[in-house]
Amino acid sequence: MSTTRTALIIGGGVAGPVAATALQMAGIEAAVYEAYPGPAYNIGSTLGFAANGLAALDVIGAGDALRRVALPMPTMAMAFGHKTVEMPGLTGIEPLQIIDRSDLHQVLHDHAVAAGIRFEYGKRLVRVEEHPDGVTAHFADGTSATADILIGADGIKSTVRTLIDPNAPAADYTGMLGFGAYTESAFDVPPETMYFTFGKKAYYLYSAMPDGRVGWGVNLPYKQYLSTAEARRVPNEEWLRILLDTYGEDSPGGDFVRDTKPENLVCVGGLHIMPPVPTWYRGRMVLVGDSVHAPSNSTGQGASQAIESAVQLARCLRDFNDPATAFAAYERIRRPRVERIAARGAKINHTKTLGPVMRRMMPLVMPLFAKTSKFEEIMVREQSYTIDWAAPVNERAELTRA
Ligand SMILES: Cc1cc2nc3c(=O)[nH]c(=O)nc-3n(C[C@H](O)[C@H](O)[C@H](O)COP(=O)(O)OP(=O)(O)OC[C@H]3O[C@@H](n4cnc5c(N)ncnc54)[C@H](O)[C@@H]3O)c2cc1C
16 A cells, blocks of 8 residues: 655646646645646647557546547658658557647646646746655745655656756757648648658658648758757748758658748757666656656657656556655666667667668668568557556566556
């Protein structure tokens, strides 16, 4: 029987609200402390949401709320210049869902609030104090809060990560900046298909929206690292000029850039990848989500992994007596899975720009590769992962499914 009764959750992005709701289900009272002054609505751009993420959301009862606002993409296609190769479907796996990032935040926030979770905004964690029987979080506004445990769901630039281990690694820059936009384009994009496209100079992806617009995103190779704030200081008109230099000769990539109004371009800034984090927890503090395992965005798994970890952490806290035992079990059942996915992502990242020969070869090689490689097996394993909330945590069983 758990002795943990209360939890402070730092960060109200994806992992935070899910962890809070799952902890509530486990009988642990949790409150979310978010640095931003309010909920993150209207933050633009889309996100691909995988079947395993949906299954984890089903555990806390939020899966259908997401399905109602998301757009299923039953078909995946890879495009190399004018050649398009449809990828084999994954048997028995729910299709990828495309969701507006703001909608995802709203679904998770509203679901948590309906479950009775308290959110406090304008609360930037700056330091913690640990006591024998609890932990106190101190915020930049001079206030503080105390509970049995503290969960760092504070994203890729986590403060909690360095409070747990001052020598913890920081996120690496992938060498690419992220941009996204919804665009009214004359280019006819078939519905229900997600296109992953290798342009002449760089990679991009796109799909048709139900209202006739196209949702597209790019990973722009860019030597200099820019944070989101730094990248947003550059006017969008300038970014569109740079994007046109990179994608101008591509079809339909060039059309999308030309058709995008500056006010509709969302600049994400430098894309990160988190190297393995040696220390996931210390004392009464533990990490969840991007703060401890952010795979590159090319895996399409960041949010889903954050959600799975949040649910599994709550389950471990429910089933084990003291936080240290629960945190150790949580790390053992989550680390192998998230590191395997991160390693897959790191490999894909390098192939995001292809030379001219590879671009010609890929349409021929790709179908064969998809058949003979373990591609389908890997994807099915990744996306068929489910969490049995009712069952007590059994490490061996968890690892077999991971
Ligand atoms: C361009 C791009 C595309 C992506 N595409 C996909 C995709 O297609 N599919 C997918 O699954 N994932 C994708 N991801 C990854 C996904 O967005 C993340 O994995 C996910 O948001 C992680 O959730 P999180 O809650 O751990 O962190 P976040 O969502 O980053 O939330 C962290 C929260 O903590 C708050 N915070 C930070 N510091 C403090 C502090 N000191 N005190 C209090 N609060 C704090 C932040 O304000 C933020 O609200 C993409 C990411 C990027 C950048």
